[in-house]
Every structure is written in C-alpha cells, then in structure tokens.
Amino acid sequence: xxxxxxxxxxxxxxxxxxxxxxxxxxxxxxxxxxxxxxxxxxxxxxxxxxxxxxxxxxxxxxxxxxxxxxxxxxxxxxxxxxxxxxxxxxxxxxxxxxxxxxxxxxxxxxxxxxxxxxxxxxxxxxxxxxxxxxxxxxxxxxxxxxxxxxxxxxxxxxxxxxxxxxxxxxxxxxxxxxxxxxxxxxxxxxxxxxxxxxxxxxxxxxxxxxxxxxxxxxxxxxxxxxxxxxxxxxxxxxxxxxxxxxxxx
Numbered sequence: 001x002x003x004x005x006x007x008x009x010x011x012x013x014x015x016x017x018x019x020x021x022x023x024x025x026x027x028x029x030x031x032x033x034x035x036x037x038x039x040x041x042x043x044x045x046x047x048x049x050x051x052x053x054x055x056x057x058x059x060x061x062x063x064x065x066x067x068x069x070x071x072x073x074x075x076x077x078x079x080x081x082x083x084x085x086x087x088x089x090x091x092x093x094x095x096x097x098x099x100x101x102x103x104x105x106x107x108x109x110x111x112x113x114x115x116x117x118x119x120x121x122x123x124x125x126x127x128x129x130x131x132x133x134x135x136x137x138x139x140x141x142x143x144x145x146x147x148x149x150x151x152x153x154x155x156x157x158x159x160x161x162x163x164x165x166x167x168x169x170x171x172x173x174x175x176x177x178x179x180x181x182x183x184x185x186x187x188x189x190x191x192x193x194x195x196x197x198x199x200x201x202x203x204x205x206x207x208x209x210x211x212x213x214x215x216x217x218x219x220x221x222x223x224x225x226x227x228x229x230x231x232x233x234x235x236x237x238x239x240x241x242x243x244x245x246x247x248x249x
Contacts, residue, residue: 004226008212008219009034015220017054022142025221029147034223036143040151041227043209045220046172047119049135049155050126057084059123075100081115084125088113104128107240108172110159118215128157132173133235140175152176152229155236156206158215162248169210171202171236178230179203179238200239201229 009028015021021044029036036042050056064072064079068086072079075098082100089102093109104113106128114128129135136153144150155173160166171179179202187193209222 002226004208004224006208006212006222006224009221009223010219012048012218012220015048015051017052019052020142021049021052022139023146025139026143026146028221036147036149036151036223037225038149038151039225039229041154041177041205041224041229042139042143042151043154043156043206043213043222043224044136044139045213046114046128046132046155046157047116047126048220049129049132049139049173051120053129053135055127055129056120056124057127059084059125071095071100081117081125084115084127085113088115088127106132106172107237108159114157114172128172129155133175133237136173136175137233150176152231152234154202154206154209156209156213158210168203169206169213170200171206171239174202174234174236176231177202177234178232179234179236181230201227202234202236203239
C-alpha cells in the first residue's frame with residue numbers, strides 16, 4: 001500500500017540574519033526525535049530563508065518614487081510597499097483593483113513580486129531570496145553536514161492562480177530532486193499513450209506540506225516522507241513556462 005507521511009518540525013525557534021537554516025533544521029529534528037532519511041523531502045517556508053538571508057526591509061526607511069506614489073494611489077497600496085515590489089520586478093504583467101501581477105527577476109509571475117508583510121513583524125516586508133535554488137542547495141548541504149544525510153529540499157511560497165480563488169504553495173527553490181515528472185509517451189492501464197502527462201511534482205509536494213505548515217501556526221519546516229521522487233540537482237526554473245508557450249500573458 002502506498003503511504004505518504006507529512007509532519008511538521010515543532011519548536012523551530014526564531015530565525016535571524018546570518019543563521020544557518022539547514023543547521024537549525026537538523027538540530028530541531030534531533031530535539032524532536034526525527035531521523036532524517038535520504039529519501040525525505042524537507043519543505044521550508046520562504047519567510048525563514050528570507051529572514052536568514054537578511055531580505056527584510058522596514059517600510060518607513062523606503063523613499064517611494066513618484067511612480068510608486070502614483071501606483072499606490074491607483075491601487076490603494078502603501079507607496080513604500082509598491083516601491084519594494086517595483087524593485088523586485090522585471091515588468092508589470094497586469095494591475096487592477098488592488099492587485100499587481102509582475103514578473104520577478106527570478107522569472108516568477110506572481111502577485112506583488114512575492115513581497116509580503118505577513119509573519120515578519122509590523123512595518124516590515126520580506127522579499128524572496130535572491131537565488132532560491134542556491135538557498136535550497138545551501139540548506140541541503142548544511143543538513144548533511146549535521147546529520148550525514150542529504151534529503152531533497154524545497155523552498156515554498158504561496159502563489160495565487162489565474163482562474164481559481166485562493167492561494168496554494170509552490171516551489172520557488174529546489175535542491176536534490178527533479179521538479180517535473182514527465183510521463184509523456186508512456187501508456188495508461190488501458191493502453192492509451194499519454195500526451196500531456198507532465199506533473200509539477202515539486203509544486204505538489206510544496207502544496208501538500210502547506211496543509212501542515214498553515215499561515216499562522218509557526219511550523220515553517222515540514223518533512224514529506226514516502227513520495228516518489230527522481231533525484232537530481234534540480235531547479236525551480238524548470239517549472240517556469242516559456243513565454244512563447246504562455247497563453248495568459
């Protein structure tokens with residue numbers, strides 16, 4: 001019988017600039033009696049990675065440009081927050097209501113360039129890590145340094161979806177697993193050849209882990225055990241749809 005386990009790492013503690021998230025994960029697992037396996041996937045909330053990498057900004061220390069002030073009036077947003085969003089954006093894809101959908105420097109198309117004020121303290125906002133894949137690789141290496149095992153690592157964040165209400169967590173950084181499961185060309189149990197069977201396995205794992213993480217439960221690290229993954233270095237960039245194939249931009 002297939003079995004999938006998803007469990008949080010309790011008592012993680014507050015993360016500050018310069019902390020090793022990987023070492024903290026390994027130590028928290030030890031305190032909780034969790035023995036990490038090489039086949040596990042460790043899902044880490046983007047916020048604690050951003051905190052460790054010093055990607056927090058105080059809004060009262062930001063001087064918004066004239067354009068940020070204009071957009072702030074148009075969208076009913078704090079101009080300082082808009083300035084941060086613009087600084088993280090290659091271009092604005094859509095805007096309207098109170099929403100800014102942008103393409104980030106990483107290539108993600110998402111609301112507000114991933115800039116978020118939740119779970120970081122009042123008057124502050126967190127940016128996405130500069131290189132989330134590199135961050136995931138560093139976490140994986142630091143876990144291995146402490147525990148002699150190198151489970152795959154996913155850094156997750158909440159993204160909205162174009163045609164459905166609500167957010168789901170997706171993988172913004174990946175290390176140690178192939179983020180795409182491509183079964184095109186294989187046959188289903190009735191003999192039909194699959195033509196569009198490409199699953200975003202890293203996103204699926206991130207979304208499943210969020211059921212345990214929650215938004216306000218203080219569980220920033222989740223272990224997913226029993227999921228079939230293909231091991232390789234991996235990169236979240238593999239999950240980005242090429243612009244030429246994107247019918248929605």
